[in-house]
Amino acid sequence: MSAVSISEPRRHRRLPLSAWVGLTIAGLWACVALLAPYAAPHDPGKILDQGPFALSSSTALLGTDYLGRDVLSRVIFGARFTFGLALLAALAASATGAALGIAAAVGRRWFDGIMSRTADGFISIPHLTFALIMVAAFGSSLPVLLALLATSYIPGAYRIARASAINVNATDFVQIARARGEGTFYLVFREILPNIVAPIVTDFGLRFIFAILLMSSLSFLGLGVQPPDADWGALTRENIEGIYTASLSVIVPAAAIGTLTISINMAIDGFFAPAASEVV
Amino acid sequence: MLKLLLKRALAAMLTLVAISAGIFVAIMLLPGDAADIVLGQASSEEARAALQATMHLDEPAPLRYMHWLAGALHGDLGTSLISNIKVANLIGSRLTNTLLLAGLTTAVAVPLAIALGITAAVWRNSIYDRAMMMLAVASVSVPEFLVATLAVIGFAVELRWFPALSKADASSPASMLSNFTLPVATLALGVIAQLTRMTRTSLIAVLDLDFIEMARLKGLRQSRIVLHHALPNAAGPIANAAALSLSALLGGVIIVEVVFDYPGLAKLMVDAVATRDMPLIQACAMVFCAGYMALGLIADLFSILTNPRLAHS
Numbered sequence: 001m002s003a004v005s006i007s008e009p010r011r012h013r014r015l016p017l018s019a020w021v022g023l024t025i026a027g028l029w030a031c032v033a034l035l036a037p038y039a040a041p042h043d044p045g046k047i048l049d050q051g052p053f054a055l056s057s058s059t060a061l062l063g064t065d066y067l068g069r070d071v072l073s074r075v076i077f078g079a080r081f082t083f084g085l086a087l088l089a090a091l092a093a094s095a096t097g098a099a100l101g102i103a104a105a106v107g108r109r110w111f112d113g114i115m116s117r118t119a120d121g122f123i124s125i126p127h128l129t130f131a132l133i134m135v136a137a138f139g140s141s142l143p144v145l146l147a148l149l150a151t152s153y154i155p156g157a158y159r160i161a162r163a164s165a166i167n168v169n170a171t172d173f174v175q176i177a178r179a180r181g182e183g184t185f186y187l188v189f190r191e192i193l194p195n196i197v198a199p200i201v202t203d204f205g206l207r208f209i210f211a212i213l214l215m216s217s218l219s220f221l222g223l224g225v226q227p228p229d230a231d232w233g234a235l236t237r238e239n240i241e242g243i244y245t246a247s248l249s250v251i252v253p254a255a256a257i258g259t260l261t262i263s264i265n266m267a268i269d270g271f272f273a274p275a276a277s278e279v280v
Numbered sequence: 281m282l283k284l285l286l287k288r289a290l291a292a293m294l295t296l297v298a299i300s301a302g303i304f305v306a307i308m309l310l311p312g313d314a315a316d317i318v319l320g321q322a323s324s325e326e327a328r329a330a331l332q333a334t335m336h337l338d339e340p341a342p343l344r345y346m347h348w349l350a351g352a353l354h355g356d357l358g359t360s361l362i363s364n365i366k367v368a369n370l371i372g373s374r375l376t377n378t379l380l381l382a383g384l385t386t387a388v389a390v391p392l393a394i395a396l397g398i399t400a401a402v403w404r405n406s407i408y409d410r411a412m413m414m415l416a417v418a419s420v421s422v423p424e425f426l427v428a429t430l431a432v433i434g435f436a437v438e439l440r441w442f443p444a445l446s447k448a449d450a451s452s453p454a455s456m457l458s459n460f461t462l463p464v465a466t467l468a469l470g471v472i473a474q475l476t477r478m479t480r481t482s483l484i485a486v487l488d489l490d491f492i493e494m495a496r497l498k499g500l501r502q503s504r505i506v507l508h509h510a511l512p513n514a515a516g517p518i519a520n521a522a523a524l525s526l527s528a529l530l531g532g533v534i535i536v537e538v539v540f541d542y543p544g545l546a547k548l549m550v551d552a553v554a555t556r557d558m559p560l561i562q563a564c565a566m567v568f569c570a571g572y573m574a575l576g577l578i579a580d581l582f583s584i585l586t587n588p589r590l591a592h593s
Contacts, residue, residue: 120291121295124295124573125299128530137306217425220425220538233425236426243433247437251433254426262422264421265421
């Protein structure tokens, strides 16, 4: 399933509409996360006069949560955790995975052996199970969350990068460059890396989605972001009693996750049309 | 062929042992030890020492790990720190419940997904196909708890067709329907979304081959071409994909059991994480990893069985 190909030459290509829609929605959420203090009508921790689980009104557009705080403001600030933390984790995973993968492809045999066996071992642990073990062992704090999300996705990113780099490493132009006497540094940065950017970026997009889903699930179980802070998963959980009366406070944060992940998926599919979404 | 399978199985066993050692190290890194967790902060030195001795905590770590491993091989997974009950006893009935949930989901999801995947491949690029694929992308992009929560809001709160909480009661068809419909549907959605896409891809790969073109030129009916010519050749990849997409269950079941308060193994593990009951967490994690790897092995088995090149190597 790991469709590995050398990047196509850069051509002027029109992005499909779905990719634009995806990019726009993801971009909007990024702006919301960045500008949260300006975008939010209330302080996310402030308890309003309406009381808990109040319905939508002019002061609280989406109603209030289980303590009487503004749901809209909390969703806006939650974007910082969901978007920010998952993005950092995916960046760390992709960068580390790519570096190790390329090193394994061009480096010594024993290094490749050790790295690949370790990756195989890590991949045999279901992500949520791994996350539960880590939270049980180290408690739940933002650094632990970041570290566990990143480590969860390094082995997958490593495999993609290694497979792509091995393919490129075997091509004639790399062999010629090697015969010319170019050093490893040149080979990696001028010959291999530019040609495996597409699979790595596609993979990064998918890791980003997975990280969002994993972190939200963990927070939903009460084991992720801890109060008073809340990401969208935690917001869904803390208001779950309001499901009968103020269902907006549950649906909106959960739906926010859906819009973000689907929009990223649409953007990736548009950029790297074939096989991009088949990587596990 | 047997050799290849044995090799894979052996590798899986070794990985499992490596994972158990990894979990063990993670637990060792904990500040304080199990005796602290059991006794709490205010405990006398003697009580601590006595408990440490009975729990073998005074032994060096590698020896303790060997103890645990030897016990695990005999089915003794240690004792829960919180409830002081044998872990094996705690897990037993919970595992049955989770397997029941997973089994029902498989029975619903796999045939449905394969049917959807085949029809999507046959009517490739039709509106039906595109709608199916968009739904599939949407379903895998959305967290399971959103699906579960929406299912509760829609079918338990608004329509009142099913209870919001599920008991592991499959004694009569009626109680089975009321207890399992929502959790199974939630779990099945993720599996169906993945498997439909993979089935479609596998079948399309075969439908593009020359012998299908030949069959078409001979004037065979479409249904015969698909069912008798294409499908047998795509069966291997599809079976492989089915085993792989079922591994999505291992994450989904954790969320679903918590949302529906279902007394399964995953709920047990989440509760154990909240109380930091390490022996219990370790045992549950091992069961999940073993299940995950078993599905991987089954997927391998299908590809080996249906690929003569692998089968005769």
